Amino acid sequence: xxxxxxxxTTKRQKAVVDAKRGALFTKIGNQIAIAARGGTxxxxxxxxxxxxxxxxxANMPKANIExxxxxxxxxxxAAMIEExxxxxxxxxxxxxxxxxxxxxxxxxPEVRHALDKNGGRMADSGSVMFQFKRKGVIDITEKGEDALxxxxxxxxxxxxxEDDGMVIYTDSSDLMKVRQALIDAGLTVTSAExxxxxxxxxxxxxxxxxxxxxxxxxxxxxxxxxxxYTNAE
Numbered sequence: 001x002x003x004x005x006x007x008x009t010t011k012r013q014k015a016v017v018d019a020k021r022g023a024l025f026t027k028i029g030n031q032i033a034i035a036a037r038g039g040t041x042x043x044x045x046x047x048x049x050x051x052x053x054x055x056x057x058a059n060m061p062k063a064n065i066e067x068x069x070x071x072x073x074x075x076x077x078a079a080m081i082e083e084x085x086x087x088x089x090x091x092x093x094x095x096x097x098x099x100x101x102x103x104x105x106x107x108x109p110e111v112r113h114a115l116d117k118n119g120g121r122m123a124d125s126g127s128v129m130f131q132f133k134r135k136g137v138i139d140i141t142e143k144g145e146d147a148l149x150x151x152x153x154x155x156x157x158x159x160x161x162e163d164d165g166m167v168i169y170t171d172s173s174d175l176m177k178v179r180q181a182l183i184d185a186g187l188t189v190t191s192a193e194x195x196x197x198x199x200x201x202x203x204x205x206x207x208x209x210x211x212x213x214x215x216x217x218x219x220x221x222x223x224x225x226x227x228x229y230t231n232a233e
Contacts, residue, residue: 023221023223024058024060025058025060025061025064026223027100027223027225027226028051028054028055028058028060028068029060029064029065029067029068029071030068030080030100030101030224030226031051031054031100031226032048032051032052032055032065032068032069033068033069033071033072033080033100034072034080034081034082034100035047035048035050035051036048036068036069036071036072036073037072037080040069040072040073046176048069050175050176050179050192050193051193052065053189053190053191053192054191054193057190057191079102080100080101080102081100081101081102081104082098082099082100083098083099083101083104083107083108084096084097084098084099084129085097085099085108085111085122086122086123086124086125086126086127086128086129087111087115087120087121087122087123087128088120088121088123088128089119089120089211089212089215089216089230089232090119090120090204090207090208090211090212090215091202091204091208091209091212091232092202093202093204093212093230093231093232094123094128094131094132094198094202094230094231095120095128095215095216095219095228095229095230096128096129096132096196096227096228096229096230097111097219097225097227097228098196098225098226098227098228098229099111099222099224099225099226100224100226101224106224107222107224110222110224111219111222111225114215114218114219114221114222115215115219117218118211118214118215118218119211119212119214119215120215120219129196131198131199131200131231132196132197132198132199132229132231133196133197133198133199134172134194134195134196134197135157135169135170135171135172135194135195135196135197136169136170136171136172136174136175136178136179136192136193136194136195137167137168137169137170137191137192137193137194137195137197138156138167138168138169138170138175138178138179138182138189138191138192139165139166139167139168139189139190139191139192140165140166140168140182140187140188140189140190141164141165141187141188141190142165142166142187142188143161143162143165143166147166147187148161148166150182150185150186150187151166151168151182151187153181153185154168154178154181154182154185155170155174155177155178155181156168156169156170156178157169157170157171165190168182169197172194175192175193175194176192179192193227195227195229196227196229197229198229198230198231199231200231201231201232201233202231202232202233203233204232204233209232212230212232216228216230
């Protein structure tokens with residue numbers, strides 16, 4: 001099947017392996033609080049079910065999860081909002097930055113500072129987004145021919161194999177349906193979420209590649225940033 005950006009793999013490995021536990025829990029907690037606005041019962045709220053799945057695989061303590069859910073019901077708490085910023089990095093690569101915040105007047109300057117300090121810049125709305133498409137992205141631990149066929153039977157549009165399993169791409173509207181079909185087929189789903197997947201890639205190497213890696217790390221380290229996507233190849 002078609003390949004995908006090594007930078008996406010780097011982001012995944014960072015989120016699972018390198019991120020500080022506290023910072024990771026903060027990010028997931030913000031996502032839980034936003035998803036829980038659609039209902040606190042994961043059986044009736046697919047968005048919450050997916051984020052709770054991510055929390056479990058990150059070994060997020062139950063107490064942290066419960067506090068995050070309660071934030072959605074706490075009328076005195078500052079409302080959590082989702083924002084999407086567009087930016088350019090070294091070599092002209094496009095960057096999409098998703099944030100979950102209770103204060104965008106704090107978050108936007110932090111993101112802008114991280115960009116300015118590391119060779120990036122904010123972009124006008126729509127100037128980067130057209131280079132990406134919203135897709136469902138599902139991680140499973142299995143790989144090989146049987147897992148590939150099961151993924152395709154479940155409705156996957158595309159599948160890529162990595163060292164620790166497979167990444168399955170779906171139409172954005174099919175994410176929950178494909179996720180459930182994979183689970184029913186006996187496969188182990190470790191993550192399922194909507195993502196921005198590049199429609200084309202910008203080659204980058206040498207000094208620009210090093211600068212980009214530093215920039216992406218600086219952005220991802222911000223507590224309010226939940227996901228970072230780039231079309232670097």
